[in-house]
Amino acid sequence: MSESNVKFTRDEALDFHSRGRPGKIEIIASKPMATQRDLSLAYSPGVAVPVEEIAANPAKAYELTAKGNLVAVISNGTAILGLGNLGALASKPVMEGKAVLFKRFADVDSIDLEVDTTDAQRFIEAVELLGPSFGGINLEDIAAPDCFIIEQALKERMNIPVFHDDQHGTAIITAAGMINACFLTGREFKDVKVVVNGAGAAAIACTELIKAMGVPHNNVVMCDRKGPLYPGRDGMDQFKSAHAVPTEARSLKEALVGADVFLGLSAAGAVTPDMVEAMAPQPIIFAMANPDPEITPPDAKKARPDAIVATGRSDYPNQVNNVLGFPFIFRGALDVHATGINEEMKIAAAHSLADLAREAVPEEVAAAYGGVSHRFGPDYIIPAPFDPRLIEVVPCAVAEAAMRTGVAQKPIADMAAYRLTLRARLNPTSSILSLAFEAARANPKRVLFAEGEEENVLRAAIAFKEGGYGTPVLVGREDVYDKLAELGVDDPKSYEVLNSRNSPLVGRAVDYIYAKHQRHGMLRRAVERMVNQDRNTFAAAMLAMGEGDAMITGTTRPFSESLRQVRWVIDEDDCATPFGIHVVSARGRTVMIADTAVTERPTAEQYAAIAMRAASFARRVGQEPRVAFISYTTFGNPPGRHIDELRDAVKLLDTLQTDFEYEGEMGPDVALNHEMQAKYYPFSRLTGPANILVMPGLQSANISSKLIRALGGDVALGPYLMGMSLPVQIAPMTASSSDLVTLAVLAGGGADAIRQAPERQKKA
Numbered sequence: 001m002s003e004s005n006v007k008f009t010r011d012e013a014l015d016f017h018s019r020g021r022p023g024k025i026e027i028i029a030s031k032p033m034a035t036q037r038d039l040s041l042a043y044s045p046g047v048a049v050p051v052e053e054i055a056a057n058p059a060k061a062y063e064l065t066a067k068g069n070l071v072a073v074i075s076n077g078t079a080i081l082g083l084g085n086l087g088a089l090a091s092k093p094v095m096e097g098k099a100v101l102f103k104r105f106a107d108v109d110s111i112d113l114e115v116d117t118t119d120a121q122r123f124i125e126a127v128e129l130l131g132p133s134f135g136g137i138n139l140e141d142i143a144a145p146d147c148f149i150i151e152q153a154l155k156e157r158m159n160i161p162v163f164h165d166d167q168h169g170t171a172i173i174t175a176a177g178m179i180n181a182c183f184l185t186g187r188e189f190k191d192v193k194v195v196v197n198g199a200g201a202a203a204i205a206c207t208e209l210i211k212a213m214g215v216p217h218n219n220v221v222m223c224d225r226k227g228p229l230y231p232g233r234d235g236m237d238q239f240k241s242a243h244a245v246p247t248e249a250r251s252l253k254e255a256l257v258g259a260d261v262f263l264g265l266s267a268a269g270a271v272t273p274d275m276v277e278a279m280a281p282q283p284i285i286f287a288m289a290n291p292d293p294e295i296t297p298p299d300a301k302k303a304r305p306d307a308i309v310a311t312g313r314s315d316y317p318n319q320v321n322n323v324l325g326f327p328f329i330f331r332g333a334l335d336v337h338a339t340g341i342n343e344e345m346k347i348a349a350a351h352s353l354a355d356l357a358r359e360a361v362p363e364e365v366a367a368a369y370g371g372v373s374h375r376f377g378p379d380y381i382i383p384a385p386f387d388p389r390l391i392e393v394v395p396c397a398v399a400e401a402a403m404r405t406g407v408a409q410k411p412i413a414d415m416a417a418y419r420l421t422l423r424a425r426l427n428p429t430s431s432i433l434s435l436a437f438e439a440a441r442a443n444p445k446r447v448l449f450a451e452g453e454e455e456n457v458l459r460a461a462i463a464f465k466e467g468g469y470g471t472p473v474l475v476g477r478e479d480v481y482d483k484l485a486e487l488g489v490d491d492p493k494s495y496e497v498l499n500s501r502n503s504p505l506v507g508r509a510v511d512y513i514y515a516k517h518q519r520h521g522m523l524r525r526a527v528e529r530m531v532n533q534d535r536n537t538f539a540a541a542m543l544a545m546g547e548g549d550a551m552i553t554g555t556t557r558p559f560s561e562s563l564r565q566v567r568w569v570i571d572e573d574d575c576a577t578p579f580g581i582h583v584v585s586a587r588g589r590t591v592m593i594a595d596t597a598v599t600e601r602p603t604a605e606q607y608a609a610i611a612m613r614a615a616s617f618a619r620r621v622g623q624e625p626r627v628a629f630i631s632y633t634t635f636g637n638p639p640g641r642h643i644d645e646l647r648d649a650v651k652l653l654d655t656l657q658t659d660f661e662y663e664g665e666m667g668p669d670v671a672l673n674h675e676m677q678a679k680y681y682p683f684s685r686l687t688g689p690a691n692i693l694v695m696p697g698l699q700s701a702n703i704s705s706k707l708i709r710a711l712g713g714d715v716a717l718g719p720y721l722m723g724m725s726l727p728v729q730i731a732p733m734t735a736s737s738s739d740l741v742t743l744a745v746l747a748g749g750g751a752d753a754i755r756q757a758p759e760r761q762k763k764a
């Protein structure tokens with residue numbers, strides 16, 4: 001692996017893949033399988049009914065099975081990334097990876113299939129026979145020229161979209177990037193001189209698409225390992241010959257002299273700095289070989305500071321990688337039951353991506369990249385994969401193009417409504433975590449680990465540091481260094497340790513706390529004792545004094561005790577009592593539940609403040625907040641006690657300038673079911689199912705989140721503490737070191753969120 005800003009070892013990559021359940025994929029039932037009746041319906045005899053329906057009307061398979069949302073990622077492993085032909089089995093990690101990216105970015109269910117043959121005809125037959133199972137086929141990492149033959153044959157034989165992603169996905173993203181790079185450098189497609197290195201699947205498809213979009217045939221010089229393709233050259237098959245153009249150049253180096261654009265779809269290191277030096281002013285250099293590019297951005301920029309440089313990797317600016325395309329393109333195609341993915345759909349996708357990059361970057365994307373200038377320009381010509389707008393924009397463009405060109409079997413009547421359903425597909429849990437981790441890498445923070453002598457805390461601190469998420473500051477005694485060494489750290493002294501027995505900061509910590517409590521009956525000696533003996537007190541004082549950006553604790557004592565100690569030193573935010581959010585998911589739905597941690601029975605003001613802060617948290621992670629105040633009563637039915645505070649919270653929010661939806665009181669069944677709201681409570685102001693459930697008290701909030709986990713749901717996060725004036729996170733005592741890393745990352749990110757929170761101005 002080349003040097004970049006994301007570092008991991010081979011062991012870490014292997015551990016990631018082998019940890020827990022090996023691999024990256026599992027299958028989860030979407031229907032209950034609990035009772036005899038469930039089994040009778042799901043399997044024999046109930047299953048016979050949909051069988052007969054589908055036999056009579058094959059289109060029913062889309063209604064009665066998973067087919068319509070299921071894409072197979074199929075490879076024979078003959079061109080795995082830029083690693084070459086390593087065989088079907090070795091391609092499985094990449095194919096599993098694509099399958100999970102389908103799910104992560106566009107909620108497309110996907111399964112990898114590795115077909116063990118290099119015989120194109122056998123491969124075609126194997127895939128063709130699988131057609132009934134899937135809504136689409138994503139061919140992957142199949143080398144040219146077989147990939148062209150295979151894709152063409154399968155398109156002719158199958159009535160579902162067949163899409164070789166290395167060809168068309170790459171071409172779409174490349175075209176989008178090129179549109180914007182040309183725009184920024186004042187070029188037009190009809191004038192640019194392009195050199196393409198590589199004459200395989202990706203290179204040929206990219207070339208064909210940019211030609212279809214206006215680059216003249218003779219302006220593109222394509223090179224393979226032997227150099228430029230020109231008429232009469234030996235070693236060209238029909239696919240290469242189609243792109244042979246008259247040229248004097250006999251090497252890549254010669255071809256690049258004066259070229260405007262370089263498209264690298266070949267292999268690592270194929271381009272040297274002196275080659276790009278000879279390119280035209282403001283050259284456009286897309287070095288897209290994976291995992292390592294033809295030339296690294298630092299080398300390219302050193303040789304040509306005026307260049308716009310892109311790679312296929314996520315750890316440099318301008319990631320031109322098909323991950324930006326395939327999930328969203330298939331989403332749009334599946335949703336209209338497209339029979340195929342045609343040129344118009346590809347071009348629409350490319351334009352939608354190019355246009356999106358020119359729009360203002362949303363807060364959560366900016367946060368994911370350190371809050372720094374993600375503004376359209378040479379280092380941002382294409383949206384980042386974490387951009388939550390992609391799921392709305394690209395599928396709509398693709399679906400519309402499919403309808404326009406007559407390949408949509410199920411046209412969408414209401415595009416605005418469709419757009420709303422798209423956003424709801426994004427799983428907030430993964431958004432929260434991926435955004436937070438990206439943000440931490442881009443903007444590393446100093447995080448105080450208050451329990452720096454505990455083994456799992458030390459493991460977390462090591463992972464935090466090595467992951468590049470920030471600097472752990474360990475609060476503990478001298479033997480912390482020995483413990484770090486025992487855990488395999490080569491240079492324990494590179495870790496910062498704050499010892500409350502001998503740190504020169506102790507005096508200031510005592511002054512700080514004493515000043516706060518001296519008029520509340522506290523003696524200085526008592527404060528000294530607390531600072532010396534209690535790590536939460538000392539760590540919180542360090543945080544308050546700016547020795548760290550955030551703090552994490554919680555593994556050695558109950559949540560409430562840790563919180564009490566922290567609150568003794570750190571103030572609450574001026575507009576809220578602290579509260580906890582759990583992010584829970586079950587059956588593909590994710591909701592945030594609050595307050596799961598602090599106040600047993602909030603007042604109306606506290607409920608309103610919880611709703612406002614939870615809404616801002618949801619926005620921060622890319623979700624449009626819809627808050628429901630939950631009760632056993634729905635709008636007064638049945639009548640009961642303890643609902644006045646909830647009603648008053650709604651009334652209070654009505655008097656404030658809020659910018660999110662809220663409603664209540666209502667039962668969770670109503671809150672989570674928008675059809676029910678519309679049918680029985682048409683006056684409800686929620687425009688969709690609630691995604692933030694403000695519970696009627698700590699008990700119900702805490703019990704619900706635990707119950708969801710106990711019943712097989714997933715508690716991805718929680719309690720996430722909000723409402724403190726400084727970022728403190730208190731882990732559950734059962735937290736693993738991975739949980740602690742996540743919380744530390746979130747705590748660090750919380751530092752920026754607290755500083756920027758717009759609702760700090762609006763007091764509830």
Ligand SMILES: NC(=O)C1=CN([C@@H]2O[C@H](COP(=O)(O)OP(=O)(O)OC[C@H]3O[C@@H](n4cnc5c(N)ncnc54)[C@H](OP(=O)(O)O)[C@@H]3O)[C@@H](O)[C@H]2O)C=CC1
Nearest residue numbers: 079081082144199200201202224225266289290312321322
């Ligand atoms: N960023 C992205 O989204 C994507 C990037 N890629 C990358 O593109 C590359 C090619 O993939 P793909 O098209 O699927 O593979 P193919 O096997 O179909 O094609 C590989 C092509 O690269 C050429 N090549 C290899 N080494 C060199 C070199 N040193 N100089 C010139 N040409 C060379 C081969 O030349 P010859 O014909 O002479 O053998 C061949 O034409 C890979 O690195 C892959 O990771 C692919 C898809 C998406």
Ligand SMILES: CC(=O)C(=O)O
Nearest residue numbers: 081082166290321322
């Ligand atoms: C990104 C991709 O598909 C490849 O490198 O093959």
Ligand SMILES: [Mg+2]
Nearest residue numbers: 081140141166
């Ligand atoms: Mg690929």
